[in-house]
Amino acid sequence: MTNFHEQSSLDRHVKQTLENINTFIDGEGLKRKRLAKRLGMSESNFSDYLNGKRSNILDFSVKLAEVLGLEKNYFMNPRFDYQPVESDTRSTVFSSGALSKEGEEGLHQLLRVCEMIETYNMEDRPNA
Structure with missing residues (x-):
């Protein structure tokens, strides 16, 4: 069982990962429809991930990084510094x-x- 502090830290990590993903997608001008297709999911499902409405965000970030040819933990890096x-x-x-x-x-x-x-x-x- 995770305690409050561990859960809070995980929540912050998930939130930061989502921010990193959205920053990257917007900065690169990538089409969400194409990314969803490359990941084998619907646009609405893809959008749910980007908006934090799905629970397995970290797994999603690994799959997205792989599709984009990036390191698996690219979006999870706490020192993520995207330069468009x-x-x-x-x-x-x-x-x-x-x-x-x-x-x-x-x-x-x-x-x-x-x-x-x-x-x-x-x-x-x-x-x-």
Whole structure:
């Protein structure tokens, strides 16, 4: 049985981990819908995790870090110090390895096309 102080410390750690995750996602300009899909969960379930409505946040943070190619404890680091990358390099977050300048531009254009397709597909759904 955990005592009050241990539970309070765990709660602070979970809260800080969530703040780290949200800071990273916002700073990188990542699409929550794509991340949810990569994790094999619905957008609403993913959103529940980000808003602290789910209980196994630390397990979620490990899975998210793995999907993003980061160390498993990346978001749990108590000294988490996220420094946003330049906006031109955000689109390479899901790429494998370094890209040339032309490769980065091509990937950026491809992601813009994908976002347009998602937007048009959502317009076709009456309840989207």
